[in-house]
Amino acid sequence: MTVTERQMMAGHNILSGENIDAIACVPDAQSMARGACPSLSAPMITGDGLLVRLRPKTPGLTIEQFRALAQAAERHGNGLLEITARGNLQLRGMTTESMAGLAADIAHAGIIPETGVTIETPPLGGLDPLEIADARNLAALLRQQIAALDPQPALAPKLTIIIDAGGRLNLDAISADIRLRAARAADNSTIWDLAVSGTAQTAKVIASFPAEQLAIIDLLKALALLGPRARGRDLDVDSLRMKYRSLDVSALGIAEQHVSPIGIHPLGSDHLALGLHPSFGQIQAKDLLRFLAIAEAAGASEIRTAPEHAMLVLGLGVQAAEAVQLAAADCGFRTRADDPSNHMDVCAGAGACASAFYATKSAAADLLDLAPELLDGSLTIHLSGCRKGCAHPANSAITIVGAPMGYGVVVNGSASSEPVAYIGKEELKFALAEMNRLVRNNKVAGESTKECLTRLGTDAIVTALRQG
Structure with missing residues (x-):
């Protein structure tokens, strides 16, 4: 192990353990139980102010309610809204003084946050x-x-x-x-x-x-x-x-074929849902307000959020949905299920989160530019600013996690898993390019990136990273 790797491992150990989670979601680590999540009554401190996570009681919001939410985010925060991997709404950049106004505007819009045990149903x-x-x-x-x-x-x-x-x-x-x-x-x-x-x-x-x-x-x-x-x-x-002995159970243990929420989904008769993806799960209030005006003029009546950082627009006819889909691209949305960026989970990153060690959005842009072979849709790459892994708590094929001295690379694990290698702060672009080259040079006909990396194994990935 090199000196740099030992230094990074030390930083990794400092970050590990339960204390990270204890301070992750709350302004005061002593005021709430470990693992509690940000809400209107208990916002979370981040690098750009306070963050609130919101899950409305209703399945969706009307266009007017969504407009009120965007306006409240702009009025009381920094105007940045997010849709999480599980389909929750997040508002960023509030202050202690602005929280009361935010809560009042949300209540005035008739948006009632869900409280208690989290119960999730399909979007x-x-x-x-x-x-x-x-x-x-x-x-x-x-x-x-x-x-x-x-x-x-x-x-x-x-x-x-x-x-x-x-x-x-x-x-x-x-x-x-x-x-x-x-x-x-x-x-x-x-x-x-x-x-x-x-x-x-x-x-x-x-x-x-x-x-x-x-x-x-x-x-x-x-x-x-x-x-x-x-x-x-x-x-x-x-x-x-x-x-609870019962009849044979067969529905679980087998996942249905995955369907991306992005795109146009027929719902029978003349009904459909238009699925969109804010770039890297985030959108500015001004861009969202511009989009809402377009969608409302086209006949949209309701908006629901969905897993995979997605938003579903309801109430449109086929021609209107196609027109709104086209306009959405100019408002900060990804509109295609095969868009390579859909296969990245990216947290807020440095500058937006006090826990993050690197600018994840910038790294995501580098990934799109330097490593297109990795984004063929067969796997997910997680860019996590720290070991909490907020953007994707589950395992990913590749996770690039921030550390005090640079980055840890996790293979088939979560952001809290042990990295297989560490790379310095200035080495990420080279590492991405080398991983892309590894896949491009070794993928056989008909093989996906996931299949290729699985066949090559972790050692090949580590070797490529060291070459980078």
């Missing part, structure tokens, strides 16, 4: 003719059941429940502590397959239930008994399987 719920059931109804019932518990269970702040009824834009790739997935029983009735800790492909299946017999409340009570930091991974799966 096109209730509109998609391909979905087996309406997950929103089950989510509403579950929220009522949780609210009725006395005493209220003390649960981990980031505990997440997914209720997925299928459809064109499902949540198979999103991880959750508890997940329900709709399936058809032999008699054509709807059953819900229950699993814990993971994506649709990796979660541990427990049992299958009709809607009226779901065991989610029991699982929440079990988690509460384990303590306020307990997550789905802490549940005793074997005991739960014995307790």
